[in-house]
Amino acid sequence: MPKIVDHEERRRRLVDAVWALTVRGGIEQVTLRKVAEQAGVSMGQVQHYYSSMQALVRDALDRAVRAVNANIEKAVEAAGATTPEAVLRACLHALISPDQESMRLMRFSLAAAGRAVSDPTMARVLAPGDDELLSFTAGLITAARQERGVELREDARMDADISWALATSLGVDVALGYRSPEAAARVLSHHIDQVLGVLGSGGREATA
Amino acid sequence: MPKIVDHEERRRRLVDAVWALTVRGGIEQVTLRKVAEQAGVSMGQVQHYYSSMQALVRDALDRAVRAVNANIEKAVEAAGATTPEAVLRACLHALISPDQESMRLMRFSLAAAGRAVSDPTMARVLAPGDDELLSFTAGLITAARQERGVELREDARMDADISWALATSLGVDVALGYRSPEAAARVLSHHIDQVLGVLGSGGREATA
DNA sequence: CGGTTTGCAATGCGACCGCATGGCAAAAGG
DNA sequence: CCTTTTGCCATGCGGTCGCATTGCAAACCG
The missing domain is CATH 1.10.10.60 (Homeodomain-like)
Known part of the structure; x- marks a missing residue:
């Protein structure tokens, strides 16, 4: 050899x-x-x-998916998140990170998603999360609600779904420069606050 | 001549x-x-x-934007919406309509958005709403909250922003077949309920 | 009727595309 | 040494691309 x-x-x-x-x-x-x-x-x-151009682009997409997931896990570790709520926030905020590498991945993912119109195998990153991810996230939400002493609801899974969709959407906007990272973070935090029942009556402090 | x-x-x-x-x-x-x-x-x-291929695609995008807006207005009229809440729901649900024409437009819009990576003039439909749209929507949300007797908050604009982002994202998913129209409608309705403070404590009925 | 203007159709050009092919250099085994 | 395997480069082919050019028919003016 x-x-x-x-x-x-x-x-x-x-x-x-x-x-x-x-x-x-x-x-x-x-x-x-x-x-x-x-x-x-x-x-x-x-x-x-x-073997072909398609194979190359497919592998590029595969690796982008894995890189995004790796970034999320890295963000959770870096945040030293211990509570479910902290893990939840770290996961979602990882998608709107203004980090150059993250923005590269989001931009590539959007371009690939544009191809999903004709090639169903090309969505992956920007498509809805799979069952496993949604269940995991729903668990985080439920646990976070419990810790906050908020009355529980059975819709955690749907809230997880919405949260990922929003974070992804915001991530694309940040990567394309349509939103500043700070503005996107405010929007995302506001949504998480709402999901966790933090927004009571005009309260402003919520979370950092 | x-x-x-x-x-x-x-x-x-x-x-x-x-x-x-x-x-x-x-x-x-x-x-x-x-x-x-x-x-x-x-x-x-x-x-x-x-005069060029680019000009053609740009016009196609322009017309797609106008067609989407027209579909939204048409949906509001067709729903005979009189209350702010009904108008709000009609507007947002118009984006996830399983109607063939709407799905065509969403699919084209996604393909165009894929080009936005290199050509900033190509986002338009899937980009965040402009000031005017957000202010209008925020007004609807505030009015709807008032009608429901929910305590008011000053974050209506952000909720409007989030709602459009979610509806757009769901619309793309429906158009690509990643979600059934019914599932998308459930998710969107759930979110609107949450925004309007309908979700109190385990209540299930909410809205149709 | 002839002249002018408008609305196209046909064709050609140079550039670039993905991919197939053939060959050759480097490293290891005998 | 020679052979074999691996990794790669260079080149060529058929096809498609956007766009420029040319020419001409239809419709109106005088």
């Missing part, structure tokens, strides 16, 4: 080139030649690692 | 072809030749009415 290279590293380079090209000029700029140039390799190498 | 034709009708035909092509195969299928074929005219005619 001669000439052993790190395949994973090669693919990461190529996918990163796809992200960069998409963010800079839209997904229609992602061509074999441009990807090769951006990654500083030859067209041949791109073809060597991906 | 010889050979007078209806320019507006021509453009409508062409834009409709753009919508159809985008919905069927993604915005990357929108080419001069395909648009001409879809509209049943020659490439020359397309070029006669639009």
Whole structure:
């Protein structure tokens, strides 16, 4: 077995080139030649690692999904969140992080979602969360309500659904510059407050 | 002035072809030749009415925005909404209408939004609402709260913002088949109930 | 009737696309 | 040494793209 290279590293380079090209000029700029140039390799190498353009874009999307999830987990850890409410807030706020890397991922995800119109496998990031995620989040909401002493309701799952949809939407807006990170954070916090029953009567303090 | 034709009708035909092509195969299928074929005219005619491909897609987006707004107004009228709450619900629910025409527009809008990554003029429909819309909606929310006898808060504008973001997101999901119209309607109604303070303690009836 | 203006249709051009193919350099085994 | 396997580069092909150009028929004015 001669000439052993790190395949994973090669693919990461190529996918990163796809992200960069998409963010800079839209997904229609992602061509074999441009990807090769951006990654500083030859067209041949791109073809060597991906059997087709579609396969490359698909892998780029796969990795984007995993990267977003990793960012969320990282954000939860970084926040040192111990209470369910803190975990909930950290998870949702991770989607609107003004961090360059996060914004890159959101922008690429939006471009990919545009393709979902014709290719159902292309939504993933911006589509509704799956059962597992919603159940987990609903659990957080219920636990947070309990801790706050708020009367419980059976609609936690729906609130989880709404919360992810809103956070995703805000994340796209931030990544495209339609909202400032601060404004998006205020909106998201306001919604979480409402979900957790924090908003009683004109109270302003709520949470940081 | 010889050979007078209806320019507006021509453009409508062409834009409709753009919508159809985008919905069927993604915005990357929108080419001069395909648009001409879809509209049943020659490439020359397309070029006669639009100086470039970009101009055509831009007009298609313009008209989509106007069509969505028209659909909303139509929905309000059709519902015979008289109270602020009924108007509010009609407006928001118009975005998740499972009507073929509405879903076409949402799908095209999503494809266009995918281009917003590289072309800022391409968001429009799926971007946050403008000041005027938010103020109007906030007014509806406040009035609806008053009618319900709910204690007033000063956050109506933010709730309006969130409501539009959620309705838009749900509308995309419905148009792409990620949610059934009924499921989306339940989610949206639940959110509006929450905004209007309908959800007190485990109550189930709320609204239809 | 001829002239002018409008509304297109047809065709051609250069650029770029994804992908297939063929070959060659480097590393390891014999 | 030679062979084999791996990783990759270079090039060529058929197709499609947006757009410019050219020409001409229909409709109105005089």
